[in-house]
Amino acid sequence: MATNPVDTTTSGPGTGSDRQRWQAFAVCVGVAALTILDLSKVNVGLPSIESALNADSSQLQIIVAGYALAFGLALVPSGRLGDLYSRRVMFLIGLSAFTVASILCALAPSIEFLLVARIVQGLAAGVQMPQVLGMVQQLFQGPERGRAFGVFGATIGVGVALGPTLGGLLIALGGPTDGWRWLFWMNVPLGILALVFAARLLPRSQPHEAGKRNLDPIGIVLLGLAVLALMLPFVLTTGEGHDNPWRWLSLAVCALLVVLFIRWEHRYERSGRSPAIQLSLFGVASYRNGILLVAAWFAALPSLFLLTTLLLQEGLGLEPVFAGMVSIPFAVTSAASSLIGGRLVGRYGRSLVVLGLVIAIVGLVLLLLAAELPPDPTVPYWMAGAMFVAGIGGGLVVSPNQTLTLAEVPPTEGGVAGSMQQVGQRVGTAIGTAATTAVFFSTIYSEPSSETADAFSDGFRNGFWVALGLLLVSLAVGAVDLIQRKRGTPDDSAAS
Known part of the structure; x- marks a missing residue:
C-alpha cells in the first residue's frame, strides 16, 4: 500500500530515547487499561445497582452496552482529530x-x-483510546512495535479478566448498598495521577500528512x-420479551448510511x-481481516465473562468478590502469553493467532462443561481451571492480531486506523x-421457576452457544487469512 508523504518537520516514529518512549507508552497503556477495566468491573456491580x-x-x-456504544461513537472523530492535530491534547x-x-x-x-454519566464516561474513553494506538504507531517500528503491542495486549487482558475480581472486592469493602459507587470512585485518583504523568511524558510533536489537515465533518457524521x-438495536435488546421489534429496522438504516459514507469518502478524496x-x-488483507477477527x-x-459472573452470583449464590476471582487464571495466563505472542508474531504471523483461537475455544468449552456440573462448591474451581486454559489462547489472539492489523498502516494514519479496529x-x-x-434472560424467564440454579445453568448454556458461534466466526476469518497468505498474498508479518 502506498503511503502518504509525511511532514518531516515534526518528530517521526522512534524519536526520543528508549526510556522516554517506553515511559510515554507506560502512561498510554495504563490509561487504556483503566478505561477497558470499566467494561468488565461494572458487571459485578449490576445486582447492587439494581437494588x-x-x-x-x-x-x-444500557450501563454495560451503552458504555460500549458511546465508546464506539467517539473513536473515529477523536482518532482523526488526534492524527491531524495533536494526539497528546486529545x-x-x-x-x-x-x-x-x-x-x-x-x-x-x-x-x-x-x-447519562455512564454514557459520557464512554464517550471520554472513546476520545483517549485511539490516541494510545496512534502513539504506539508513532513511537515504535518493526519487532519493537510487536513487543509494545505484546505489553499492551497483556495489560488489557489483565484489566478485562481482573475487572470482575476487583469490582467484587470494592463492593465487599463498600457494602451491598453503596459498594457499586466505589467502582467509579476508584477511577478518580488514578485518573488524576495519570493526568500528571501524561502532561509530562507524552510526546508534544508527531508526524503529519503533508498539506492535508482537513477534518471531513460530513464523513465523520455519516x-x-x-x-x-x-x-x-442490540443495546435495546434485553430478552424480557417486550422489546420493540421495530428496532431491527435500524440495521437497514445502517446499510444505507454505509453506502452514503463510502460514496461521500470517494468523492471527498x-x-x-x-x-x-x-x-x-x-x-489491505491484514487490516481488513484483523478488524473482522477481533470484532x-x-x-x-x-x-462470556458477563454470563459467568451472572451464573456464579445469581445462580450459585457466590459473593461478587469470589465470583470475580474465577477469572484470575485467565488474567495470569493471557498476560504471559500476550508477552510471548508479541515477540513471536513477527516470525509466525497469522498462524499464531489461529493457534490462540483454537486453544481459547478448547478452554471455553471446558468452561461450559464445568458449568454443567451439579451445583457444588467445587464448580467455581473447575471453571477457574477452564479459564486458565482459555487465557493461554486469549493472549495469543489480541496482541499479535493488533500488530498484524496495523502492520501496513503508515504512522500518519495510526490513530484513525486504530480507531476503526x-x-x-x-x-x-x-x-x-x-x-x-x-x-x-429469555431462558430464565421461560422456565417455571426462574430463581433456581438449574434455570441459571440453562441460561448460561444457551447463551454460551451464541458466544461459541462468534468465536468460530473469528477462527474462520483467521483461517481464511492464513490460507490466502500461504497462496502468495503479501506476507503477514510485523510492521516494517
Whole structure:
C-alpha cells in the first residue's frame, strides 16, 4: 500500500530515547487499561445497582452496552482529530472527561443520572483510546512495535479478566448498598495521577500528512450515525420479551448510511482532500481481516465473562468478590502469553493467532462443561481451571492480531486506523453482550421457576452457544487469512 508523504518537520516514529518512549507508552497503556477495566468491573456491580437505584433490566443493559456504544461513537472523530492535530491534547481531554464522568457516576442519585454519566464516561474513553494506538504507531517500528503491542495486549487482558475480581472486592469493602459507587470512585485518583504523568511524558510533536489537515465533518457524521444505527438495536435488546421489534429496522438504516459514507469518502478524496478514513486501508488483507477477527472475538469473550459472573452470583449464590476471582487464571495466563505472542508474531504471523483461537475455544468449552456440573462448591474451581486454559489462547489472539492489523498502516494514519479496529471491538462487545444476555434472560424467564440454579445453568448454556458461534466466526476469518497468505498474498508479518 502506498503511503502518504509525511511532514518531516515534526518528530517521526522512534524519536526520543528508549526510556522516554517506553515511559510515554507506560502512561498510554495504563490509561487504556483503566478505561477497558470499566467494561468488565461494572458487571459485578449490576445486582447492587439494581437494588440500590431500583433499576430494571433495560437500564442495566444500557450501563454495560451503552458504555460500549458511546465508546464506539467517539473513536473515529477523536482518532482523526488526534492524527491531524495533536494526539497528546486529545488524550488529555479524554482522560480529564473520563475522570469527571467517573465522579458523576459515583455520586449518581438516580438510575437516570447514572445512565447519562455512564454514557459520557464512554464517550471520554472513546476520545483517549485511539490516541494510545496512534502513539504506539508513532513511537515504535518493526519487532519493537510487536513487543509494545505484546505489553499492551497483556495489560488489557489483565484489566478485562481482573475487572470482575476487583469490582467484587470494592463492593465487599463498600457494602451491598453503596459498594457499586466505589467502582467509579476508584477511577478518580488514578485518573488524576495519570493526568500528571501524561502532561509530562507524552510526546508534544508527531508526524503529519503533508498539506492535508482537513477534518471531513460530513464523513465523520455519516460514519458515526452508521455505527449508532448498527449498535442501537442490540443495546435495546434485553430478552424480557417486550422489546420493540421495530428496532431491527435500524440495521437497514445502517446499510444505507454505509453506502452514503463510502460514496461521500470517494468523492471527498477525488477533490484532493483527506477523507475521514482512507478506504484503501480496507483493501489491505491484514487490516481488513484483523478488524473482522477481533470484532468477533470481542463479541464473544466479554459476554462470556458477563454470563459467568451472572451464573456464579445469581445462580450459585457466590459473593461478587469470589465470583470475580474465577477469572484470575485467565488474567495470569493471557498476560504471559500476550508477552510471548508479541515477540513471536513477527516470525509466525497469522498462524499464531489461529493457534490462540483454537486453544481459547478448547478452554471455553471446558468452561461450559464445568458449568454443567451439579451445583457444588467445587464448580467455581473447575471453571477457574477452564479459564486458565482459555487465557493461554486469549493472549495469543489480541496482541499479535493488533500488530498484524496495523502492520501496513503508515504512522500518519495510526490513530484513525486504530480507531476503526476499536470500533470493531466496541461494536462486537455491544452485539455479543446483547445477544448472549438476551438468550440468557429469555431462558430464565421461560422456565417455571426462574430463581433456581438449574434455570441459571440453562441460561448460561444457551447463551454460551451464541458466544461459541462468534468465536468460530473469528477462527474462520483467521483461517481464511492464513490460507490466502500461504497462496502468495503479501506476507503477514510485523510492521516494517
